[in-house]
Amino acid sequence: MSFFRKKRLFIILIGIIVLVALVGFSIRDRVNLTTAEQFVSDVIGVAQNVISTPVKYVAGIFENIDDIRNTYEENQILRERLAQYKGLIYEVQEIKDENEELRALLDKEDSIRSYNPIHATVTARSPERWIEQLTINKGKSDGVKVNMAVITAEGMIGKVQSVAPATSTVQLLTGFDEFNRISATVSREGGKGIFGLIESYDKETNSLLFKIIEDSDQDIEEGELVVSSGMGGVFPAGLPIGTVKEVVPDQYGLTRTALVEPAANMYEINHVVVVERLLGQDDEDEAEGEEE
Incomplete structure (x- = not known):
C-alpha cells in the first residue's frame, strides 16, 4: 500500500516537471514552430x-x-x-x-x-385697363389734386383722374380720348415753338394725336420733341410728352396733326412723380376745361 502511494506521488511529480518543461518551451522566443x-x-x-x-x-x-x-x-x-x-x-x-x-x-x-414733386409708387393696375390707368399710393392728404401732371424719369405718363385720402387714380396718356386735352408745343432751341393740343390717343398707330392750332408755316420734322406748354395753368411747362413720328393734314388741308410717340414706357411703371404747380393756382379752375 505504501509502495503504490509512493509510485503515484512519483508519477505526479514527473508530470508536473514535464508540464513545466512544456510551458517553458512554448513561451520562449523561437523562430521555428512545431508542426x-x-x-x-x-x-x-x-x-x-x-x-x-x-x-x-x-x-x-x-x-x-x-x-x-x-x-x-x-x-x-x-x-x-x-x-x-x-x-x-x-x-x-x-x-x-x-x-x-x-x-x-x-x-x-x-x-x-418751380414745382413741388410728390413722389409716389404704383400700387395697382387693372389687367382690363392696363394701358389706360393705374393707382398710386399718394392722395389728398399728400397734396395730390385732380388734373395734376404725372411723370416718370422718361417723361409724362398722364394726369391725376381722381383722388382719395391716401391713394389716387392716374389716367394714362394711352387712355386719353377727345375729352382729355393737354396744351403742348414742339420744343425748339433758339426758335419759336409750334403750339397745339394733345387731344387723344390713336390705338391703331399707337400714337398721341397732336393737333396744331397755331397758324404757322414752320414744318414739323420727324423726331422733334413735344413738351407741355404750361399755357393751361395746371400742367407745368417743359415736361416731355413724346417725339413726332409723322405729320398728316386733314382731308381739307386746313389743319395738321402730328402723330407723337409717347416718351415714357406705359407698360412698365413702378415709381412716378406727381407734379404740383406752385404758380398760377388761382387759374386752375379756369384751366380745367382745357386740360381735361
Whole structure:
C-alpha cells in the first residue's frame, strides 16, 4: 500500500516537471514552430479570414449607406444655399434697377424747380385697363389734386383722374380720348415753338394725336420733341410728352396733326412723380376745361 502511494506521488511529480518543461518551451522566443503549432495557427488564421471577410463586407455596405446619406444631406443643403444665392442675385438686381429709376426721378427735380414733386409708387393696375390707368399710393392728404401732371424719369405718363385720402387714380396718356386735352408745343432751341393740343390717343398707330392750332408755316420734322406748354395753368411747362413720328393734314388741308410717340414706357411703371404747380393756382379752375 505504501509502495503504490509512493509510485503515484512519483508519477505526479514527473508530470508536473514535464508540464513545466512544456510551458517553458512554448513561451520562449523561437523562430521555428512545431508542426502542431503550425497546424493550429493555420486553422485559426483560415477561420479568422472566413469570418472577417463577410463581416468586413457587411460593415462596408453600412459605411457606404452612411456616406450616401451624408452626401444626400449635403446636396440638399447646397441646393438650398444655391436657391438662396439665386434669390439674392435677383433681389440685388431688382434693387439696382429700382435705385437707378429713383435716381433718374430725383434728377427730374432740377428740371421742375418751380414745382413741388410728390413722389409716389404704383400700387395697382387693372389687367382690363392696363394701358389706360393705374393707382398710386399718394392722395389728398399728400397734396395730390385732380388734373395734376404725372411723370416718370422718361417723361409724362398722364394726369391725376381722381383722388382719395391716401391713394389716387392716374389716367394714362394711352387712355386719353377727345375729352382729355393737354396744351403742348414742339420744343425748339433758339426758335419759336409750334403750339397745339394733345387731344387723344390713336390705338391703331399707337400714337398721341397732336393737333396744331397755331397758324404757322414752320414744318414739323420727324423726331422733334413735344413738351407741355404750361399755357393751361395746371400742367407745368417743359415736361416731355413724346417725339413726332409723322405729320398728316386733314382731308381739307386746313389743319395738321402730328402723330407723337409717347416718351415714357406705359407698360412698365413702378415709381412716378406727381407734379404740383406752385404758380398760377388761382387759374386752375379756369384751366380745367382745357386740360381735361
